[in-house]
Structure formats: structure tokens, C-alpha cells
Amino acid sequence: MRHESIETNAGLLVILTLVVIAIGGLVEIVPLFYIKGTVEPAQGVHPYTPLELRGRDIYQREGCFYCHSQMVRPFRDEALRYGHYSLAAESEYDHPFLWGSKRTGPDLARVGGKYSNAWLVQHMIDPRRVVPESIMPGYPWLMTRPLNDARIVERMRALKDVGVPYSETPAEYEANVKRFGEQMAQMLDIRHAKVNLERQAAQGDYDGDPAHLTEMDALVAYLQALGNQVDFKKYGQGYFVRFR
Ligand code: HEC
Numbered sequence: 001m002r003h004e005s006i007e008t009n010a011g012l013l014v015i016l017t018l019v020v021i022a023i024g025g026l027v028e029i030v031p032l033f034y035i036k037g038t039v040e041p042a043q044g045v046h047p048y049t050p051l052e053l054r055g056r057d058i059y060q061r062e063g064c065f066y067c068h069s070q071m072v073r074p075f076r077d078e079a080l081r082y083g084h085y086s087l088a089a090e091s092e093y094d095h096p097f098l099w100g101s102k103r104t105g106p107d108l109a110r111v112g113g114k115y116s117n118a119w120l121v122q123h124m125i126d127p128r129r130v131v132p133e134s135i136m137p138g139y140p141w142l143m144t145r146p147l148n149d150a151r152i153v154e155r156m157r158a159l160k161d162v163g164v165p166y167s168e169t170p171a172e173y174e175a176n177v178k179r180f181g182e183q184m185a186q187m188l189d190i191r192h193a194k195v196n197l198e199r200q201a202a203q204g205d206y207d208g209d210p211a212h213l214t215e216m217d218a219l220v221a222y223l224q225a226l227g228n229q230v231d232f233k234k235y236g237q238g239y240f241v242r243f244r
Contacts, residue, residue: 038088039088039089039092040087040088040089041089042087042089042090042230043230043231043234044229044230044231045089045090045092045093045229045230046093046180046184046188046229047093047159047164047165047166047188048093048222048225049187049188049196049197049200049221049225050149050152050156050187050193050194050196050197050200051196051197051200051201051204051217051218051221051222052218052221052222052225053152053155053156053159053222054147054149054152054155054197054215054218054222055217055218055219055220055221055222055223056098056222057155057218058142058215058218058219058222059098059219059222060098062139062142064108065098065100065102066102066104067102067103067104067105067136068100068102068103068104068105068106068107068108069099069100069101069102069103069107069108069109070086070097070098070099070100070107070108070109070226071086071099071100071107071109072084072085072086072107072109072110072227073085073086078107081106081107082106082107082109082110083110083227083232084110084230084232086099086109086227087230089230090109090227090229090230093159093164095159095162095164104135105136108223108226108227109226109227110226110227110228111223111226111227112223112224112225112226112227112228113224113228117204117205117206117207117208117220117224118208120220120223120224121143121206121207121208121216121220123136124138124139124140124142124143124216124219124220125138125139125140125142125143126138126140141215142214142215142216142219143207143209143214143216144214145214145215146212146213146214146215147201147213147214147215147217147218149194149197149198149213152193152194152197153190153193153194156190156193157190160190165179165188166188166189166190167185167188167189167190168189168190168191173185173189176188176189187200198213200221201213201217201218201221204217204221204224206218206220206221206224207220
């Protein structure tokens with residue numbers, strides 16, 4: 001009876017509908033105001049180095065996220081397959097995040113360190129070289145395209161604008177030394193972005209061809225940096241540990 005009186009009174013129906021939507025909206029939006037307190041910090045998480053950042057751009061450009069997610073969900077089967085479930089803090093510096101939802105291929109959130117650089121390079125050029133039954137497309141041009149690092153400074157500044165702690169002043173640099181250690185702080189210094197990018201590529205030798213700085217260097221550096229920043233032995237309470 002009461003329902004009928006609401007449904008036959010357009011004004012009342014509109015007002016009550018708005019009230020219900022407002023409650024739903026508040027429940028979704030209000031926690032975002034407290035996001036700093038909601039996301040527990042995790043030791044070891046640091047922003048991407050310039051080379052990894054370019055690799056991430058290429059990952060987006062090539063649409064790897066069409067087939068790969070980057071979020072291990074807190075379920076037993078996922079933890080057994082991929083490792084500890086993803087923490088919010090691990091995506092802290094991802095703008096935009098690349099969690100994805102489509103898994104034609106496996107989740108890549110913890111792929112860093114799972115394979116050698118050489119395996120990843122062969123797999124990128126033509127996945128069937130190492131996984132005969134693979135349906136993943138090859139990306140052989142990454143091996144020949146020189147890495148365009150011309151706008152790395154602008155890219156880092158843009159991320160700094162949305163809160164990623166890259167440094168550009170001596171004070172910011174010092175703060176990063178305290179937070180991430182000296183070696184990482186140097187990597188996160190915008191003033192030396194290009195030099196750092198080239199140095200990491202040369203030292204890491206990601207594509208097996210030290211003479212050329214290619215897009216493959218950047219992509220492999222990025223993949224190898226995924227999901228191994230947090231030392232989960234220190235955290236002990238995760239599903240992964242409990243299930244084992
Ligand atoms: C059409 C869907 C598709 C696209 C697009 C795709 N992949 Fe894959 N990927 C797969 C499938 C399926 C597998 C599993 C078979 C294999 O290992 O090749 C896979 C496997 C992988 C693996 C091995 C993961 C593991 O844990 O064994 C990596 C690394 C990877 N892909 C990276 C990439 C990157 C980087 C890109 C973008 C340049 C990309 N993939 C684009 C489908 C795709």
C-alpha cells in the first residue's frame with residue numbers, strides 16, 4: 001500500500017530516488033577522501049625509474065592490458081599461482097593503474113624476476129619460441145625501434161604533479177634519500193632523468209644488445225620491476241603464507 005502511494009506520486013518518487021542515490025554515492029565517494037589513511041604503506045614500494053616508466057608507456061601503447069591483468073586477487077588459487085595478493089600500496093605510483101580485468105593471458109602483477117631477460121626478449125619477439133602453444137602475438141619491432149626518451153622529463157613532471165615523489169630540488173632529493181635510500185633517490189631525480197635512463201639500460205642489458213637503446217630495453221626493465229618491490233617475508237600474515 002505504502003509503495004503504491006510512492007509510485008503514484010511522481011514528486012515523492014523523484015525525491016526518494018535522489019535520497020537513495022545520495023546514500024549510495026556517499027558510500028562510494030567518502031572513503032576516497034580518506035585514501036591516504038585507507039591505503040596502508042608498504043615498505044619497499046618506490047616510483048618507477050625513468051627506463052621503467054618508458055617501458056610502462058610502451059606496455060600501454062601496445063595494449064598488453066587487453067589480455068593481461070595486473071592484480072592478484074586475495075583467493076587461494078590466485079595466491080598459489082601468482083604469489084601474495086596485490087596490495088593497494090603497490091599501485092600507489094601507477095597513473096593510470098593497469099589492474100585490468102581481462103585475462104586472456106596470465107596476471108602479470110608479480111612477473112618481475114620470474115623469467116630471465118633473455119626469456120622475456122625471446123617471448124616478446126615471438127611467444128611460440130618459448131611457449132609453443134601460445135596464442136599471444138609477437139612484438140618483434142620492439143627490438144629494432146630506438147627508445148624515444150626525449151620527453152622523459154615532462155613525463156616525470158606530469159606524474160609529480162599528481163603526487164608521485166620524483167625530486168627536482170635539493171630538499172626533495174634529500175627527502176627521497178630518507179624515504180627510498182640513496183641509490184633509488186638518484187634514479188628518481190628528474191634533473192638526471194635522461195642520464196639515469198641510459199645508465200640503467202646499459203647496466204641492466206635488458207634486450208641483450210648493449211649497443212642500442214631500444215623499446216625492448218624499456219619494456220623488459222618494466223616487466224622485471226613488477227611485483228617484487230615488497231619483501232613479503234616481512235609481512236608474514238598474507239594468504240600466501242597462511243595457505244602454504
Ligand atoms: C591477445 C592477447 C595477448 C596480448 C595482447 C598480450 N599477451 Fe602476453 N600472454 C598472452 C597469453 C595467452 C599468454 C600465455 C602463453 C604464453 O606464455 O605465451 C601470455 C603470456 C605472457 C607472459 C608470460 C607470463 C607468465 O607468467 O608466464 C608475459 C611476460 C607477457 N605475456 C607479456 C605481455 C606483454 C608485455 C604484452 C604487450 C606487449 C602482452 N603480453 C600482450 C596473451 C596476450
